[in-house]
Amino acid sequence: MHYAIVDFVTDIAQNACESGASRVGIVFSEDDDRVDVAVEDDGKGMDAGQLARALDPFYTDGEKHPGRKVGLGLPFLKQAADQDGGRFSIRSELGRGTAVEFGFDKRNVDCPPVGDVPGMLLSALCMPGGHEMTIARRRGSLSYELRKSELIEALGNLEEVSSLALLKQFLRSQEEG
Amino acid sequence: MARMTLDELRALRETKRQDLARRDVEGKDIQIIVGMGTCGIAAGAKLTFDALVDSIQKHGLESKVLIRQTGCMGLCYVEPTVEVAYPGMPTVIYGKMTSDAAEELVQKHLVEHTLLDNHIFDRPAADILKK
Numbered sequence: 001m002h003y004a005i006v007d008f009v010t011d012i013a014q015n016a017c018e019s020g021a022s023r024v025g026i027v028f029s030e031d032d033d034r035v036d037v038a039v040e041d042d043g044k045g046m047d048a049g050q051l052a053r054a055l056d057p058f059y060t061d062g063e064k065h066p067g068r069k070v071g072l073g074l075p076f077l078k079q080a081a082d083q084d085g086g087r088f089s090i091r092s093e094l095g096r097g098t099a100v101e102f103g104f105d106k107r108n109v110d111c112p113p114v115g116d117v118p119g120m121l122l123s124a125l126c127m128p129g130g131h132e133m134t135i136a137r138r139r140g141s142l143s144y145e146l147r148k149s150e151l152i153e154a155l156g157n158l159e160e161v162s163s164l165a166l167l168k169q170f171l172r173s174q175e176e177g
Numbered sequence: 178m179a180r181m182t183l184d185e186l187r188a189l190r191e192t193k194r195q196d197l198a199r200r201d202v203e204g205k206d207i208q209i210i211v212g213m214g215t216c217g218i219a220a221g222a223k224l225t226f227d228a229l230v231d232s233i234q235k236h237g238l239e240s241k242v243l244i245r246q247t248g249c250m251g252l253c254y255v256e257p258t259v260e261v262a263y264p265g266m267p268t269v270i271y272g273k274m275t276s277d278a279a280e281e282l283v284q285k286h287l288v289e290h291t292l293l294d295n296h297i298f299d300r301p302a303a304d305i306l307k308k
Binding site: 001003007011018073119126144151155156157159161163164166169174 | 179180181183186187189190193194197205213214215216218219221223224226227229230231233234238239240242243244245246247248249251
C-alpha cells in the first residue's frame with residue numbers, strides 16, 4: 001500500500017505514460033486543508049466493462065503481468081480515498097483516453113502525508129515514452145506550470161543523470177515561495 | 178534558493194556541460210533501470226531513484242550513466258528492484274534496493290566493479306515473461 005499521496009500520483013501517472021498517450025496532464029493543487037489531483041491522458045482508454053473491472057484488485061488486463069491476476073494501482077487509490085473521506089472518480093473512453101481525479105481532506109486523521117512533490121514530479125517527467133507531459137502545480141498562493149518538451153529542450157535527454165540532477169534542483173526551486 | 182527560470186536552467190546546463198566535457202568520458206554506457214510499478218512505488222522506489230541520482234552525482238559518474246524507469250519486473254516480493262547493465266559485467270536485477278542499498282550499489286557495482294551478492298535476483302520473474 002502506498003505511503004504518501006505523491007505515491008498514488010506516481011502510480012497513476014505511470015499508467016498514463018504506458019497507455020500510448022501523446023499527452024499526459026497532471027494537476028496537483030494543495031491548500032491548508034485539501035489536496036486535489038487530476039491525471040489525464042489521451043491513450044488507449046477503456047470501455048465500460050474494462051473500467052468497472054479496473055477497480056477490482058483481482059483483475060489486470062494481462063499485458064503487464066501475463067501470468068498474474070492482480071492489478072492494484074487504482075484499487076489502492078480508491079480504497080485510500082474511501083477510507084478517509086476523500087474523493088475518487090475515473091472517466092475513460094476506449095481509444096480516447098482516461099481521466100482520474102481524486103482528493104484528500106488533510107484535516108482527516110487518516111489522510112496520508114502529501115510526500116515529496118518535486119521528487120514525484122521528477123519521476124513522472126522522466127517516465128519513458130514520447131508523450132508531452134504538462135504539470136500544473138498549486139500550493140496556496142504558489143503556482144507554476146511545467147512542460148516536458150520545454151525541459152527536454154533546456155536539458156537534453158532526461159535519462160542522463162547529469163540532466164536528472166539539474167532537473168531535480170530546478171523542481172525543488174519551483175517549490176520555493 | 179530562489180525560483181529558477183527555464184533560462185537559468187539552460188545556463189546552468191551549459192556550465193555543467195563544459196565541466197563534464199573537460200573530464201575523460203568513455204560514453205554513456207552504464208544503464209540503470211528502476212522498477213516503478215505499483216509494487217515498486219509502494220516499497221519506496223521513488224526514494225531509491227532519488228538516492229541513485231544523488232549518489233551517482235556524488236561519485237562524479239553522471240556523464241556515464243543513464244537511469245530509466247520501467248513498470249513491474251515481476252519480483253514484487255523484493256521491491257524496490259533495480260537492473261544494472263555495466264559493460265564487461267553481467268547484467269543483474271537487484272532486489273530490496275532501499276535508498277541505503279542504492280548508495281551501496283553505486284559504490285560497489287559502479288565504482289569497485291563488484292556485485293552486491295545479497296541483493297541479486299538475476300532476471301525478471303518467469304511467470305510474467307511474454308511467451
